[in-house]
Amino acid sequence: MTAAPQPATLRPTDEIEAGHSLWQDAWHRLRKNKMAVLGGIFIILLTIASFVTPLVASDYYKHQNLDLGATPPSHAHWFGTDQLGRDLLARVLYGGCISLSVGIAATVVSVVIGVLYGTISGYIGGRLDVIMMRAVDILYSLPFVMFVILLMVIFGRNIILLFMAIGAVEWLDMARIVRGQVQSLKKQEFIEAALALGLRKRRIILRHMIPNVLGIVIIYSTLIVPSVMLLESFLSFLGFGVQPPMSSWGTLINEGAKSMEECPWLLIFPGLFFSASLFSLNFLGDGLRDALDVRASKD
Amino acid sequence: MSDAFLQLQNVKTHFPVERGIIFRRHIGEVKAVDGVSLSLLQGEILGLVGESGCGKSTLGRTILQLVPPTEGAVILAGKNLAQLKGRALRESRADFQMIFQDPYASLNPRMTVFDTLVEAIRAHKTVPSSELANRVSELMKKVGLSPRFLQKYPHEFSGGQRQRIAIARALAVEPKLIIADEPVSALDVSIQAQIINLLAQLSREMKLTLVFISHDLSVVKHISDRIAVMYVGKIVELGPATDVFEKPLHPYTKALVSAVPIPDPEREKKRLRVILSGDPPSPMNPPGGCAFHPRCACAVAECSRTVPGLDNFNAARQVACIRAKEIN
Numbered sequence A: 001m002t003a004a005p006q007p008a009t010l011r012p013t014d015e016i017e018a019g020h021s022l023w024q025d026a027w028h029r030l031r032k033n034k035m036a037v038l039g040g041i042f043i044i045l046l047t048i049a050s051f052v053t054p055l056v057a058s059d060y061y062k063h064q065n066l067d068l069g070a071t072p073p074s075h076a077h078w079f080g081t082d083q084l085g086r087d088l089l090a091r092v093l094y095g096g097c098i099s100l101s102v103g104i105a106a107t108v109v110s111v112v113i114g115v116l117y118g119t120i121s122g123y124i125g126g127r128l129d130v131i132m133m134r135a136v137d138i139l140y141s142l143p144f145v146m147f148v149i150l151l152m153v154i155f156g157r158n159i160i161l162l163f164m165a166i167g168a169v170e171w172l173d174m175a176r177i178v179r180g181q182v183q184s185l186k187k188q189e190f191i192e193a194a195l196a197l198g199l200r201k202r203r204i205i206l207r208h209m210i211p212n213v214l215g216i217v218i219i220y221s222t223l224i225v226p227s228v229m230l231l232e233s234f235l236s237f238l239g240f241g242v243q244p245p246m247s248s249w250g251t252l253i254n255e256g257a258k259s260m261e262e263c264p265w266l267l268i269f270p271g272l273f274f275s276a277s278l279f280s281l282n283f284l285g286d287g288l289r290d291a292l293d294v295r296a297s298k299d
Numbered sequence B: 001m002s003d004a005f006l007q008l009q010n011v012k013t014h015f016p017v018e019r020g021i022i023f024r025r026h027i028g029e030v031k032a033v034d035g036v037s038l039s040l041l042q043g044e045i046l047g048l049v050g051e052s053g054c055g056k057s058t059l060g061r062t063i064l065q066l067v068p069p070t071e072g073a074v075i076l077a078g079k080n081l082a083q084l085k086g087r088a089l090r091e092s093r094a095d096f097q098m099i100f101q102d103p104y105a106s107l108n109p110r111m112t113v114f115d116t117l118v119e120a121i122r123a124h125k126t127v128p129s130s131e132l133a134n135r136v137s138e139l140m141k142k143v144g145l146s147p148r149f150l151q152k153y154p155h156e157f158s159g160g161q162r163q164r165i166a167i168a169r170a171l172a173v174e175p176k177l178i179i180a181d182e183p184v185s186a187l188d189v190s191i192q193a194q195i196i197n198l199l200a201q202l203s204r205e206m207k208l209t210l211v212f213i214s215h216d217l218s219v220v221k222h223i224s225d226r227i228a229v230m231y232v233g234k235i236v237e238l239g240p241a242t243d244v245f246e247k248p249l250h251p252y253t254k255a256l257v258s259a260v261p262i263p264d265p266e267r268e269k270k271r272l273r274v275i276l277s278g279d280p281p282s283p284m285n286p287p288g289g290c291a292f293h294p295r296c297a298c299a300v301a302e303c304s305r306t307v308p309g310l311d312n313f314n315a316a317r318q319v320a321c322i323r324a325k326e327i328n
């Protein structure tokens, strides 16, 4: 026999077969979901447009032209102008910037609180878990819109406060979801195997727990953003949200609704953008849920 | 036995049962393991069998200190594991490992095989990176997998392959004792034998002490040196595998043995069947006396009063039945 001696070591490049992580698989599945992809693309384009507009034309949205007044869409003003002669396209994009910022900031707040709270409650368990979850139940049963309105009345109409308040409302769901996930993970045999190996707690949480709850956190985050945006526009509609000359989609829709008869474009364009982004975020969230939910799609 | 490698002395694991949401009331105990004494030699394979819920897994997890025993000592190579805590316990975990029932749940789905094995290797030793790849491929070969698959994730393997990965992970820390908790019950019948043989072969090659848990006597019969039969938290019969299988002593073991089908149809037709009636009792309030007496065909009045100890029947065999001598 003249067979070449087998190398004892493994050459990393030519022999090892590549694996596909669950993240990669999820990405493939997500890409096949047309609605989710369209939703994602729309959100990305809208985000870029909304955040770039205030940068390149910082004052244009409040630039008044009282001689012009309200005009329907034209070459000069694609979406028309409002009663003060302000360009509606600029105002819609600027409003998008505010609405999306509120949505994202409040979501970040709620994710941070919810994940920490839920992980502690689920991981430690026992009596602490019972107490922490009862607290969530109690907060859940409070009429939150009233609470937020009260905050606005007491502390004034402050946009930072607005998303803090909304974030504080939205973390409850996240906390419950993460807690449930952590509880079921804790019983999984691979966590017990990690304990049996003698790994440290920190490592078990970082390497074994967090990567496995991340998927569900991502899914619910994309679904929290639209619900926060809805809440913000509702508050703005009631007059508790952002104040002129700043505009959010909520305030634009509010103003548009007042002159719906004479100048319908003032309602149509902000409404269109608002609904389109809510739809997109929801499609994206649903798509992510289908793509990331290992149990439903594998085995 | 002075040369015992693993010794259990009157091990009890009771789970408290509590009611109430914030203020808990103690309303009873599940006596999952209730006074088990046992000793194993180094390299010995023990088959641990019994019905579902009799406490096999709890006994296994108690030995490995994944649940603390309520009472008793677990002595491995002269060290009482039940007294170890925190860091000392974590460090001693290199000596004993577990293989779980469900190979779909016992591997982290987000980690490649390579990462899983490296984590296990590095759990107790500092190994230079240059040597890691070698170590990992050796482990893979030991369990009959090609190192080509190292960068793959658990969901890309079949159940049997995953169980091999789980075995490799357990071997990574170079343990002396492995507890395999129903390692094949989640697998296809065609693959079960391969995994059983792999475990037996590894145990022999590496002088590993192996406790093989199963609810199915026929699974453990071929690889075990000895078999322990468990019923509601207690060991009711212990002896060499062939003896227990050929001539069971305890009425419960007789029933278990008679439930194993014989491949020869002639003998299958003629043999005596002992049918077990009723369900096993709840471990929260087992019947007084011998826990098996309500289902036992040989029970007498005395059986409901005296708790039988696991006594020597002869030099090699032990049985917990007050009528053992009469009925055998």
Ligand SMILES: Nc1ncnc2c1ncn2[C@@H]1O[C@H](COP(=O)(O)OP(=O)(O)OP(=O)(O)O)[C@@H](O)[C@H]1O
Pocket (backbone or CB within 6 Å): B015, B030, B031, B032, B050, B051, B052, B053, B054, B055, B056, B057, B058, B059, B215, B283
């Ligand atoms: N963590 C726990 N808390 C309370 N009770 C438990 C706990 N773990 C197990 N038990 C109870 O202890 C008893 C024995 O359970 P165990 O899992 O050890 O049985 P088993 O023989 O492994 O059964 P199976 O064949 O179904 O795996 C059962 O009644 C079970 O409900």
Ligand SMILES: [Mg+2]
Pocket (backbone or CB within 6 Å): B056, B057, B058, B181
């Ligand atoms: Mg079990």
